[in-house]
Amino acid sequence: MRIGMPIPYSSGFRETVEELVEFEKAGLDVAFIAEAYSFDSVSQMGYIAAKTSTLNIASGILNIYSRTPSLLGMTAAGLDYVSDGRFILGLGASGPQVVEGFHGQRYTAPLARTREVVDIINQVLARQPVVHDGPQFHVPLTSEHGGSGLGKPLKLINHPVRPRIPLVLAALGPKNVALAAELFDGWEPLFYLPEGAGRAFGTALAEGNALRDPARAPLEIYADTTVEITGDPDRETAALQKVRAHLALYIGGMGAKGKNFYNDVAVRYGFEAAATEVQDLFLSGKKAEAAAALPEELVRGVSLIGDESRIKDRLQAMAETGVTTINATPLSPAYDDRLATIRKLRELAG
16 A cells, blocks of 8 residues: 655645655655645645655646646646656645636536546647547637647657556545546545445446456555544544544635535435534534534544554555555654654555
């Protein structure tokens, strides 16, 4: 099992990357670089590529609205080149808050758009003349669709380091999860609960895998989680409280009733009553009560918190459901503690 870690992007990036070199030595396999509406992550990933030598570098995520599909393909090829074949292209639909609120692009047809984006990216990376005519994209843009009529199919000038760069889709909804299993190399779920994965995602994964090219490798699963390895009951309690607050924010406050993907996942895991209660409490301003209403089974199940024996058991549970990489956020704010956590996690994951 590979060990990944999300890299903070809000401030002090140079200092963070200097520390990242030590995490690489400690056994970290993948660094995930978020973007949201901070500094663009592409420049940050290029900087990381120059500072590291073995670490895989993943966009976590680039949204499919703010860049054209061809530019996403060019970017992937460029980052793979400067990293000597260490780049992973993580994609996702993001949400209307970022896409419409920051980029001014319409947040429409995320499923259809993702499918077309993948087709165009694969053409770019294969150095094929890019030709695509779908509901979302027309490449080249002809006069029939508002172009000048002067566009012609073009292929990438450079030869990519790899003709296929791993594509990972961050997704929770059943249709997007099925799409990940059909077209992507990896799938990244947030708040992954091994015991509930079959119930929440099994049907979607089966549907997607039924359409997957049999010549391709099996779908990899990149599971996001938080980690605190400790035998101290007080530290364990404090860590669990942090997870509770984080879960309550997403399950209770990320969206309105009926439009919250994270709440939907909690329901599909089997916690329907708790998901409703947490959302009602959070949306009424009772955040502490919302966090307290989360079932212990869910809080512990989606995190890696406890002594070494428990962590090893949780890693085994993840592996048994197909997880190949854990994207682990150490909960301690202290650099030395985070470094020790990744080193120990590497050891426990074998």
